[in-house]
Amino acid sequence: MALFTANASQMKHLLQQRTDAQFYYFLFVLLCISVILQLMVAALLIYKGSKNIENDDPEHRLSDRVHLLNNIVTGLILVITAVNVFITAFWFSPLQLTPEDRDSAATGTIAVC
Numbered sequence: 001m002a003l004f005t006a007n008a009s010q011m012k013h014l015l016q017q018r019t020d021a022q023f024y025y026f027l028f029v030l031l032c033i034s035v036i037l038q039l040m041v042a043a044l045l046i047y048k049g050s051k052n053i054e055n056d057d058p059e060h061r062l063s064d065r066v067h068l069l070n071n072i073v074t075g076l077i078l079v080i081t082a083v084n085v086f087i088t089a090f091w092f093s094p095l096q097l098t099p100e101d102r103d104s105a106a107t108g109t110i111a112v113c
């Protein structure tokens with residue numbers, strides 16, 4: 001839930017930026033992929049949780065499918081993690097001000113180069 005909320009907040013912040021901002025479309029696509037994958041994982045986990053493998057047939061077909069589903073969910077979580085690493089790496093960095101710029105900002109005069 002925390003990652004979903006963080007991605008929604010990042011999406012809001014991104015949509016408030018100009019479209020000519022650096023990496024705007026790249027970040028937008030990554031955020032969309034992350035949110036969609038998170039929703040898929042949630043749906044698969046709900047589906048998996050609804051299955052009762054205790055009353056499985058003797059050949060364990062249901063438990064094999066649930067184990068496969070578990071592996072798919074684990075793989076999707078790995079992909080979500082990788083996507084969010086890229087989102088963090090390419091996210092807007094705050095403007096780094098030099099000490100002179102900070103002094104100028106305090107007095108209200110910032111030099112533009």
